[in-house]
Amino acid sequence: MVASETRRFSKVLIANRGEIAVRIIRGLRELGIRAATIFSDADRRSLPVLLSDEAYPIGPAPSLESYLRAEAIVELALEIGADAIHPGYGFLAERAEFARQVEKAGLELIGPPSTAIAAMGSKLESRRLMIEAGVPVVPGGEGALADLDEATALAESIGYPLMLKASAGGGGKGMRLLREPGELAAAFRATRSEAAASFGDDSVYIEKYIERPRHVEIQVLADQHGTVVSLGERECSLQRRHQKVVEEAPSSVVSPELRARMGEAAVRAAQAVGYTNAGTVEFLLDPSGEFYFLEMNTRLQVEHPVTEMVTGIDLVRWQIAVAQGEPLAPELRSIEPRGHAFEVRLYAEDPFRGFVPSPGKIERLRLPEGPGVRNDCGVYEGDEVSIHYDPMLGKLIVWGRDRREALLRLRRALEEIRIEGIRTTVPLYRALVDDPDFVAGSLDIEMLDRKLGSGELEPAHVSQLADLPLIAAALEHGLRQARASATPAPAGGRRGHWREAGRHEALRGRR
Amino acid sequence: MKLIVRRAGERPGDGTWVELRRAGDEFEVRIGERVYHLDRVETNGSIRSFLIDGDQHELSIRPEGEHSYVVSGSGGMEVVEVLDPLTHLAEQSRADAGSAAAHRVTAYMPGRVVAVLVQEGDQVIAGQGVVVLEAMKMENEIQAESSGIVERILVEAGQPVEGGDALFEIG
Numbered sequence: 001m002v003a004s005e006t007r008r009f010s011k012v013l014i015a016n017r018g019e020i021a022v023r024i025i026r027g028l029r030e031l032g033i034r035a036a037t038i039f040s041d042a043d044r045r046s047l048p049v050l051l052s053d054e055a056y057p058i059g060p061a062p063s064l065e066s067y068l069r070a071e072a073i074v075e076l077a078l079e080i081g082a083d084a085i086h087p088g089y090g091f092l093a094e095r096a097e098f099a100r101q102v103e104k105a106g107l108e109l110i111g112p113p114s115t116a117i118a119a120m121g122s123k124l125e126s127r128r129l130m131i132e133a134g135v136p137v138v139p140g141g142e143g144a145l146a147d148l149d150e151a152t153a154l155a156e157s158i159g160y161p162l163m164l165k166a167s168a169g170g171g172g173k174g175m176r177l178l179r180e181p182g183e184l185a186a187a188f189r190a191t192r193s194e195a196a197a198s199f200g201d202d203s204v205y206i207e208k209y210i211e212r213p214r215h216v217e218i219q220v221l222a223d224q225h226g227t228v229v230s231l232g233e234r235e236c237s238l239q240r241r242h243q244k245v246v247e248e249a250p251s252s253v254v255s256p257e258l259r260a261r262m263g264e265a266a267v268r269a270a271q272a273v274g275y276t277n278a279g280t281v282e283f284l285l286d287p288s289g290e291f292y293f294l295e296m297n298t299r300l301q302v303e304h305p306v307t308e309m310v311t312g313i314d315l316v317r318w319q320i321a322v323a324q325g326e327p328l329a330p331e332l333r334s335i336e337p338r339g340h341a342f343e344v345r346l347y348a349e350d351p352f353r354g355f356v357p358s359p360g361k362i363e364r365l366r367l368p369e370g371p372g373v374r375n376d377c378g379v380y381e382g383d384e385v386s387i388h389y390d391p392m393l394g395k396l397i398v399w400g401r402d403r404r405e406a407l408l409r410l411r412r413a414l415e416e417i418r419i420e421g422i423r424t425t426v427p428l429y430r431a432l433v434d435d436p437d438f439v440a441g442s443l444d445i446e447m448l449d450r451k452l453g454s455g456e457l458e459p460a461h462v463s464q465l466a467d468l469p470l471i472a473a474a475l476e477h478g479l480r481q482a483r484a485s486a487t488p489a490p491a492g493g494r495r496g497h498w499r500e501a502g503r504h505e506a507l508r509g510r511r
Numbered sequence: 512m513k514l515i516v517r518r519a520g521e522r523p524g525d526g527t528w529v530e531l532r533r534a535g536d537e538f539e540v541r542i543g544e545r546v547y548h549l550d551r552v553e554t555n556g557s558i559r560s561f562l563i564d565g566d567q568h569e570l571s572i573r574p575e576g577e578h579s580y581v582v583s584g585s586g587g588m589e590v591v592e593v594l595d596p597l598t599h600l601a602e603q604s605r606a607d608a609g610s611a612a613a614h615r616v617t618a619y620m621p622g623r624v625v626a627v628l629v630q631e632g633d634q635v636i637a638g639q640g641v642v643v644l645e646a647m648k649m650e651n652e653i654q655a656e657s658s659g660i661v662e663r664i665l666v667e668a669g670q671p672v673e674g675g676d677a678l679f680e681i682g
Contacts, residue, residue, distance in 0.1 A: 348647075356619070356620070356649075356651050357620060357646050357647035357649060357651075358620060359620050359621060359646065359647060359674075360620070360674065363557070363571075363573060364556070364557065364558075364571055364583075387620070387621055387622055387646045387647050388647070389647070390647075391647050414585075415585050418571065418583065418585075420557075420571050420573075420581075420583045420588065421573075423587075423588070426587070427586060427587040430585070430586060430587075459586065459587055460585075460586035460587065461584075461586045462570075462582055462583065462584040462586045462587055462588060462589050463568055463570060463582075463584040463585075463586065464568070464586075465563070465566075465568060467542050467543075467545060467547070468561065468563075468568055468570065468584075469518075469570065469582040469584070469589055469591055470516040470518070470527060470529065470542060470591055471516075471529065471540050471542060471547065471549070472551075472559060472561065472570050472572055472580075472582055472591075473516055473572060473580040473582055473591035473592075473593050474514045474516050474529040474531060474540075474593055475531060475538060475540070475551060476559075476572045476574070476580055476593075477514060477578070477580065477593035478512050478514065478531050480574065
């Protein structure tokens, strides 16, 4: 690899929206770099636009006609004289073709090289590279099985329990769990014929079944001079339908020794694809402490703040520094987590009605403040949550000296926060901070779906006093009627308590 | 002043009596068997603070139409309907007469109708999907809340809808 010279960016174009655009604007501003953003027709009034130095329209509301217009975005960057493009996460962030276009235009992508994105973007290719690099992967799963004999032999070498999967399946379909050898023959025949009927492809493969795994990922940072460091793990086991909702660092089950081993594996994974910039290597961790490579996210992660809170490292700042050709500071080689951090993702969704989206106007927004609390939020009070994009409004992050303190702080912050006018996932998190398994830190990737399905997690009451919402509404109605009748004082109108009360309240309200 | 309150989801005719009375600077409120004395102030916009025996409760209350209020607190939000006794009585007698009007289902969010799964005149059961709505890149099945006959379908596939727009009626 040819080490590029260090240069200074004077302007960066952010090819994203929402909270991550805000996060990147903050990082650029602190380095004295001009922040340019793009916006769709739906986002002209959005927070990133209000905070940016320059903002340019990129098309109509649908993502395909705006934030995903790779060519137009690269052209815009050239036109406005930007030195680099920050893709954030989602949208174009993991599209190798976009990275190639940026490289071809002579611009810097604040992210990895297109070749690394392409290598990690292919499931088969990345698996092969990881095996070569000595990164543990889930045993099995390397291609279609010819017949039952081959399946039996492979099953014996991997060991039970196993998952038998249809190659064309996905999303939980075409899968069978096998606990012992006796189940293989019948399951093999059934999965094959089902796969043929459902997917028109009868190829099946087997993979080791990992019981109650955790999702633990390692943050890596790599410069253009060959240095790759691990910044420790994030525990992301709390997911709903494979989407993360709560993250923490460090993981309560990762010892310093395991952290070192996972860190080394992650660094090897990054090196295997010639990685630069910030990236995340995701692993499944089983209860015995064995871990297996899942995939590498070749971008900044939504949950990067928990790592920032426990390491004191500004990841966006380092992303920019690395893209400018700067070497990683020597102290980054020996980072140990300090304290504990949680992040909860604030989605405009109703968690107790199957997470249906809840777009609309944010009538009220009060974000929690005080010691150890950080808000990475992409919206403001009065803002409209659009139907066109991901429903994440922002993230609430807390830090404490240990997990217990961080948890108490999270509970406190969730009592303070108010997001009104739309439904959000806040009531779910309020229930979660009192859940014994969450408090104990005993998590697995199916826990949240399980607890929501069984009704174990239920919405808290609107008020601690169950009668109060009813009383409050009745008083509101009574006073409203009284005010209405008090305003145009009718000749000889009735004078009653309520009319007086209405006036009294109107005055108090104005005070 | 006597009013009837009910939580969203309770049926017409149901409800709880609330009696409100000014008592000096406070309100005296009777609800069911219980009596509360409370101090209520309005701070900013919809924000209300209540003091009941020294316990402070913060709620936000927004009117939605003539009789409904969206009440939000630290635990989430709910919709409360407030009726005067006459309206309530009228509702009750209608409910008693068994002439329950067709149940109208509305879109709970703006989006686009992707598909209509039934036809007018079809028999549906509670929980059966009737219309598929797409919003925020996700498809959501709008289901019949009660069993009955689909009396009217008010939308067609491809049509954009606003939150609150009527989708179909089940009788």
